[in-house]
Amino acid sequence: MKRTKYLSIIAGLCLLLAPQTARAAEAEKGIDVAGIVFGHIEDSYEWHITDVGDVSVHIPLPVIVKSSTGWHVFSSDRLKDGAEYEGLYIAQEGSHAKKIVERNAAGEEVRPLDISITKNVLALFINSALLVAIMLGCARWYKRHEVNESAPKGGVGMMEATVMYIYEDVVKSCVGAQYRRYAPYLLTAFFFILLNNLMGLVPFFPGGANITGNIAITVVLALFTFVLTNVTGSKEYWKDIFWPNVPTWLKAPVPLMPLIEFIGVFTKPFTLAMRLFANLMAGHAGILSIVCIIFITAQLGAGICSSMSFIAVIFGIFLNALEVLVAFIQAYVFTLLSAIFIGIAHPQAETTTENK
């Protein structure tokens, strides 16, 4: 009863605010929803926070580029509004849209080696530092307390419960006998993804960057799993790929099953990367689209705008709650599947016979 009352109060406040903010947007005549959504989802050279009137509030970030003329390090403010600096500018369209490019001798736009600290990179730094701080903080608690004194309470207790949940339920049960060796990687992956997912849901600085919904991030994570799986894979694992335990005609003249198995080696990490990327990207896009409804309907009159704003706020709350769940589920699924892949790469005597 009480909760619904609070919810309706919040929604009512939003309704009061919505027409005013929407009126400002109205002036722009038509709203580029795709531009807004992708602007938030994609990486950028500056961290845009908000616009106050006509003044853009943003954090300029350092651009680090090695072009044909050598290394360049400067603030991204110099490239604002398509300005050119030291032969570099941000392409507005084409295959390198929104990226720093230079013109080569033939006059074509080419990408220089670009390791700029972009919005995602900065968010990555912040979240990594946060994760390290949280985890080392927990570890310090254990160094300060005797084991037989007491169990941790509060935040450390929560982290311990989560760590042990992943350790016992995912790592121990999926990896097999050598689970101790792989536990640090899997736990790091889980908490790294989880924290980046959750920070992405915070709508203001230092959150809000769509890190785990960026293909580069998920590809690196999947590559770590791929390397770990295949480099440490046992002999039986490779034997199962190239000479699987199937009827001979499936593998002798035409290596059908070996081919499928071999492709599977690459599709496994590929699905890991794609699943995480697609889920988080879609979540961000979904929330942003729902919020955009308020601004689209602003042009259709106050009545429609108010009612649609109410629906959008309620739906936005629902989607945000859902995304919190997804943040955990995707981190869990990534860790679980990585653990299973590593477990497959280390088959044990009884599991190999069971699988066939």
Place this chain on the structure above:
Amino acid sequence: MGLLTPDSGLLFWMVVCFGVVFFILAKYAFPVIINAVDKRKKYIDSSLEAARQANEQLQQAKTEVENLLAEARRQQSAILKEAAATRDQIVADARGRAREEAQKALDETRHQIAAEKESAVNDIRRQVAVLSVDVAEKILRRELSKDQEQLDFINRMIAEVESEREIK
């Protein structure tokens, strides 16, 4: 599409970030937490075992104490019984001895009384004999004269004897 092409710069920084985070956490964070939890688990297990043993010992001690108590109670009642018997014995002895003593004293007194009585009787006898002899002598002396005189004499004699006795 831009969304699906991994950006090289972000790839580079992600490898660096994740590598550093992984290195730090794998070295300083997760092993510490997992080891601490493992240790605590072992400690709890051993504590439970110790508690179970302590409980067993307590149970044993309890039965021992109960046995001891029962034994003590038995001994107590035995001692009490013995003490009562001894007391009765002593009282009975004392009573018997007292009776004997009293009897003895009584007997002695009786003997004494008897002896006293005998001596008294003997004394009386002797005096009666002396008196009779005296009376007889006087009577005999007066008989020789007259009858009247004899009688008077006898009376006088008796009075004399009597007065003599009174003087005595």
